[in-house]
Amino acid sequence: MSENIDGTLIWAGSYTADSNGHGTGIGAIAAREDGSLSWLGTAVEAPSPSFLAVHPTLPVVYAVAEAAQTVRAYRRTGPFGLEPLGDAWPAGAAACHVSVDPDGRFIVVACWGDGNVLLYGLDDDGGITSRFAAPPAKDPHAGVDGGIDIATGGIRVSRAHASLMLDDGRIMTTDLGFDLVRVWNYFPDTGLLPDHQVALPVGSGPRHLVQHPSVDAIFILTEYSVEVALLLPGADGRFVLHSCGPATAGGASDGDAAAEIALSPDNRFAYAGIRGSNRISVLAVEGRGTRLRPVADVPSGGDWPRHHLVRDGWLHVAHERSNQVTTFALDPATGIPGEVLDQLVTGSPTALVVAL
Template sequence: MADTLIWTGSYTVDSGGNGKGIGALLARPDGSLEPLGLAVACDSPSFLAVHPALPVVYAVHEHAQTVGVYRRSGSGVTLEPLGEAWTAGAAACHVAVDPRGRFLVVACWGDGQVLLYELDADGAIASRREVEPSRDPYDAGRPSRAHATLFLQDGRIMTTDLGHDLLRVWDYVPGKGLEAAGELALPKDSGPRHLAQHKDGTVFVVTEYSIEVAAVRAGTDGRFELVSIGPAGASEVSDGDAAAEIALSPDGRHAYVGVRGSSRICTLRITGGPAGDDGTGLEPVADTPSSGDWPRHHLVHEGWLHLAHERSNDVVTFSLDPESGLPAGPAARLETGSPTALVVGGSA
């Protein structure tokens, strides 16, 4: 195993945070973290994505309602703006890059917009397209709250709408943008937030409000159906809890859910067989204190779990037991202002 570069998003003073912009840190094979400094100063880059082939990083500037493009300068970790920032929507909170590097998708929590930005050969933004607005499947008059994007194994795109309890599926059509290819309503007021796809095709969705994990899977006709939904954690939900991120272990045996409020990381065992039988489900194993305040995002990498604590201003690292999947530690702690996202950025 080699050292790994991790880019860190943050909340800055415009959002009441203590961050300065996009940071960089080095994760070593022994689990230790080394700060590499501020890569670029910018306003509240609350979520990040990395181009699959180019030294380019994308950031949503949540308070400024823009999406920025940054190119790595030389062999160091300095980032420089690649063109002007583009307009996004209210509280743009998530950005994801097409695995082929053709476009970005940005989700906006404030106004529910899902936006597509096509990229040029240098990774810069070339155009911006809006998509069809979400409609509340429960007709309850609730605001739309788009929150995350996942590129599916079959080439389609799935987005979450936390306000409408909705998963939306899209096809990308070059020159036209995203075209609706289906949707699935989750239980009312569950609040689907982030999501991850298992190697067997099942998509696991963490729900912010109900603190659950839903398993959904596409049938032979391509339409997604709800396979199961159950508690994210082994312990009771506390007042003020809000689920955040979900990540899967590389071997597909465990899932990890961060819960803000009670500040814990929930380990779940992935059960069931391959696609085609009665489904892949999740069984809560144990909850572990996250050793910080408000675990907003986390990253599973090379046998380690790195947790970004927005309110205690640190990144905490746990080792993961290869058999039980349970985190142990913490093994390392790195102070950094209001971290909100951790994204692998390649070699240092």
């Protein structure tokens, strides 16, 4: 954090004109100690940088460009500026998520449009140097009645959506279209090779995921069924579906589509964003991470809560359609958001990440 910035620097992804959005690129936001936010400006113009990830040790940001079907590295310049670090690299159709290896060796990109899972090697400066495509997914529910692509109503297709770097060094990815979770091992010269996979219920639509550290439990938010699937590792290291329950205390509404899931810093609560009815659902984490119990649904404070960030007792929610980031204070005992503390106007925000 620069001494010229009053608070913590947050990078904001957005949809730009090529995706019918109102953003201009990657935005820079200052988050003050009292939880309020201020807009610093556009850090760098970029085409629909809808999801961002920050290098673990370098001032480098990675952004997917959904409509352009690329991924690019950006290097920090000055207090809150960014500049391209190398050229944009080809990704896949509707590249929608990027994550970074904790050791800074590679990034992984998931592509909603064609199901591609892509690994890109990084150099010592954080620049992209190579590209490897992982083996395509196969539908574990092929031929099952009701097996249609919920996004289009047609034939089911692979729709990779997110990746998570597991604590043991493996990588887990979700496939919304095939209701599938895949686990990978990384090899420097070949990229990702399959370890095993876990099928989730037909029509659930696994989207985003987090890992609870106590028992290595994985919480997966399902976009279509609006649930949280809980995966636990067995003695052989293979994950199994332990349970699947509602993501909300009050149940899903017609038109709901779950978006982001995040843990509180102390791992006692999980927060699920629900687009459509525009809620943030609070779930208590129990049994050292082996149980989730929905405790409250709170209006998100805007339209289409696509992503949210939990930090230092505050919840910041990026509302894609109402062009704002809403901030709540979190009750330290119950984890429940209180009244809206602040509203920051910004064009079509899609992701919020703390800068290095």
